[in-house]
Amino acid sequence: MRKMPKARLSRPSLEAETANLIRSDILNGVWKQGDRLVEMDLANSFGVSQSTIRGALKYLQADALVVHRPRRGHFVIEISEQDVREISILRDTLESLGARLAAQTITEEGRNRLQRVFNDLCAAAHAGNRQKLIELDLLFHRTVVEVAGSERLNELYKRLVGPALLFLRMADHLYPEPQVIIDLHEPLLSAICSGDAEKAFALAHRHTEPDAQRIVQPKL
């Protein structure tokens, strides 16, 4: 009986690869909020067919980074002050739910994963790398949600990550001080890893709120 490999070979489709490139361009500011993503221009630019671009845009819609307006085209999302508030409230809601569920079901593997991300987050904080910190903050919560083991929660949370990342990357000067981020995440990590679901829930609740108030207050 041959030993089967742990991981299956998997090559991303052309659609998925193209989506990754476009996503990167969006997050790196090559495209501005509200920009129209013209299918034929992208097709010519990436050297693929229009239909491959349509497939790629489908992935970006799933990430909530792009909206499709039938017969008019695809557009990079625009984030209003209202959107910021909504995203913050929804992050608060889903992150705290994720923290509770993760604490209820935590495993050794889950602890290790979270610890690793938290270590990376601390390193970025100490290096004063705000952009990296923003990414790792969101990755931390993504990991919490993944560790929670709810695929459906994961799917919903995924739709918040892209817009939050897009917004925070452009407003990183409003992001809290690095040490504040560590001080907010460390007790949350502890509560989750020790299985204290209600404490994790409360900490994740409180955790997001100062962010939202701080970021929303100044006029955009």
Add this chain to the structure above:
Amino acid sequence: MRKMPKARLSRPSLEAETANLIRSDILNGVWKQGDRLVEMDLANSFGVSQSTIRGALKYLQADALVVHRPRRGHFVIEISEQDVREISILRDTLESLGARLAAQTITEEGRNRLQRVFNDLCAAAHAGNRQKLIELDLLFHRTVVEVAGSERLNELYKRLVGPALLFLRMADHLYPEPQVIIDLHEPLLSAICSGDAEKAFALAHRHTEPDAQRIVQPKL
């Protein structure tokens, strides 16, 4: 100055129309959970091109009724016991958030919309039409979320409606008695319409929980 019409003329795309037909088939049991939706079969069946089917399937993915497995095809979702639990928890979470936001921002138009749906729900309950009642229950909450005015919450909640509807339609014998549904929704409607956000939040929280326990307990 000519009087402009209130509503713009809008014709659904072929993709969207095809998606509606397939969605209807899924919800009416023509397709079973886990069934593979073969692009070319659907294209022949509906008399459209494969690419139109791909576009339609994109819409159904957005509704969380269909999953795409690259290079293998598209499949009608399967709902495990775990899924039922997750959907219930997430409904609980988003419906109560929606109830709170709706109560905070309620308008006369919002009250009228909710009242109309509630009236339809009562009519279905009195007629003992369980299938209709299930639909209207979900429509009630969809309306609450819409009235709440958070487009992003609406987008997230939308991903729960399809699966919930698919599940409840097949398990309607486990759905609470019609009068119970009325008794649960009437005080919720009152709280929202009177602007009592915290009461609406609590009622929506309590409202979903008995459902989840009742439905999940029996073995599927």
Add this chain to the structure above:
DNA sequence: CTTGCAACAATTATCGATAATCGATAATGG
């Protein structure tokens, strides 16, 4: 009988062409 390989059919993924729609600009009429 079981396992492995090859062949073939089925299907998905991608291509590029054409039809339909929209947006911009020019022409016309009041």
Add this chain to the structure above:
DNA sequence: CCATTATCGATTATCGATAATTGTTGCAAG
């Protein structure tokens, strides 16, 4: 000059063909 209509170019939507990949079946070998 302004408002309306017509025209044209740009782009999206849909088509159908072909390439790539997967899944099934049959056959041979151990």
